[in-house]
Amino acid sequence: MNDAESSRLTLLRFLERVQGRDLSRTRRWIADEERREAERRVGEARRPSAPGWLIERGLDRINIVAVHTGECWDPGKRVKPASREQAIDALRQQVPACTKCRPDTALGIEV
Template sequence: MSDLSRLDLLRFLERVQKQDLARTRRWIQEEQQRARAEAQRAAAPKAEPKTWRAYVPADARQTVELHRVECRIEHPELDTREITATEARKLREMGAEMSCQQCQASEAAP
């Protein structure tokens, strides 16, 4: 049969099981770290979605135009930036114009 005694085989089995247990404990630690990281991400404040588009003319004397992101009106000649409702509200206070009837009628207009 084998030169290894039953005791040698049991000690070998014990070493293998210790390695398995150590690996399982590492997996548990990794999963706990992932769960903590996910909980932190879920608790973090969410960024406000960018639901408006500001068309900024090169000439500072011209008025910034605001449109909803889903609006089909395009102004490729103007610098375009997607902005949040809060940013759109601030631009309105500074004189930016709602540029089309569709965007003006939006309930979510800033």
């Protein structure tokens, strides 16, 4: 065996070690990603369902200032979950409906 063959074999052994480390690292990344995905699924399963309707209160937290659907993208900071009946009652008492999510339309009430 000459030096060229032995040096080629040495390089191939080195490549094998490097690729082995790369494979181990990739397997760790895969395991970490699988763990994160499992945690995300558990979190979604435990998340409470969104309320159907929201009542927004004023700064004094007494006056009702708007009614929203539970899926409204702009409900304000002072909202509380409400039942369908509470939302309907608020709208009938002239509480404004959100102009973005239109709960009055969703409830079939004309304001």
